[in-house]
Amino acid sequence: MGRSPCCDKNGLKKGPWTQEEDQKLIDYIQKHGYGNWRTLPKNAGLQRCGKSCRLRWTNYLRPDIKRGKFSFEEEETIIQLHGVLGNKWSAIAARLPGRTDNEIKNYWNTHIRKRLLRMGIDPFTHSPRLDLLDLSSILSSSLYHQSQMNISRLLGVNSLLNPELLKLATSFVSPQNQNQKFLLNNVDHSQLCSSQLQNQYQPLVQSKQDLPTQVQELPVCTSLNTSPSSINPFSNEAQLVNMVQFPSNFSDLNDWQGNALPSNLTEDYVPEPLNYDYYGSNRHHQTIMDHSLSETSNFQSNNTNPSFGFASVLSTPSSSPTPLNSNSTYNNGCGTEDERDSYCSNLLNFEIPDFLDVNDFM
DNA sequence: AATTTCCCCAACCGCGAAGTT
DNA sequence: TAACTTCGCGGTTGGGGAAAT
Known part of the structure; x- marks a missing residue:
């Protein structure tokens, strides 16, 4: 089963897209929709490979793309989901309307990951290093x-x-x-x-x-398994798949979000490797996980529910007088890097157990 | 003001999965 | 069932702008 080249590279343009190319792609997709990416560029009169067209469309030209900075709640969501899913950017993106996997991946690598490292949290395991x-x-x-x-x-x-x-x-x-x-x-x-x-x-x-x-930085290695999936707390891969998979006819994220997740996740799943709690206590963490898995709509953006919300366990901008309530506020929730550092430092609040007398080690 | 360094992010690449013949 | 094609994902790169010197 040989691997076929993604496209005939002869004479095909690479690099940044021009406005004219963008318009051609938009016009074509608006008229014909997208289906066969391999033939699309030719039909649309583009000197690009299908892969390039698909990426351009999904990451930039799609009408439902949300541009601009990530809000605090979006960031919270990313961190939470990353803790559960690992580098499953597409799965994470599916939970953030208007955000692409590429955008989230970039944001993680350039902002969140660095911030976690600064805070002493291993970005792979979400545990202190x-x-x-x-x-x-x-x-x-x-x-x-x-x-x-x-x-x-x-x-x-x-x-x-x-x-x-x-x-x-x-x-x-x-x-x-x-x-x-x-x-x-x-x-x-x-x-x-x-x-x-x-x-x-x-x-x-x-x-x-x-x-x-x-x-x-700690290497990616937990439980003698270096595969990325081993980082996520699911012992059963199927559980993870069930959690992140969308119906094939999925078209409206909000519809999906309204649906309950598989019961086996909410009832049976205990996120063992995540039991280090950068939210304050293990008790709270379990609460977060349960809610995040069972009340997806709240998890997404609704902080008005008193039973759940980062605001209830975090001293974060989410609990500031400025409410973070919906996608429409995503830009308003943005803070400075310092503010976000401060926010992340709250994620790091953990107590040294009483029985651990640090003087013993001095 | 000029040059260098750093950083971000759009785009590319390679791989595996799924679909088709 | 094998061979081939298409698609989607995650990792990586490099161009260009911002910041530092």
């Missing part, structure tokens, strides 16, 4: 005191940790492994899911002075 925890001092402290420590209790953030990392860290402080040199020779590399994961673990087996102090 482990490299921000000074594991070296934690480990050396545990070794120094020769005490058997439960590393998960020590960190107080059991749910934050990659179980494999936890396992590895725990093994480091087990009695038979107290000698760090011994550890270096006995790291079971079979536990490492990939070279990426090895890189993630690398600091743990380095001597303390070699431990990196700079912040590095």
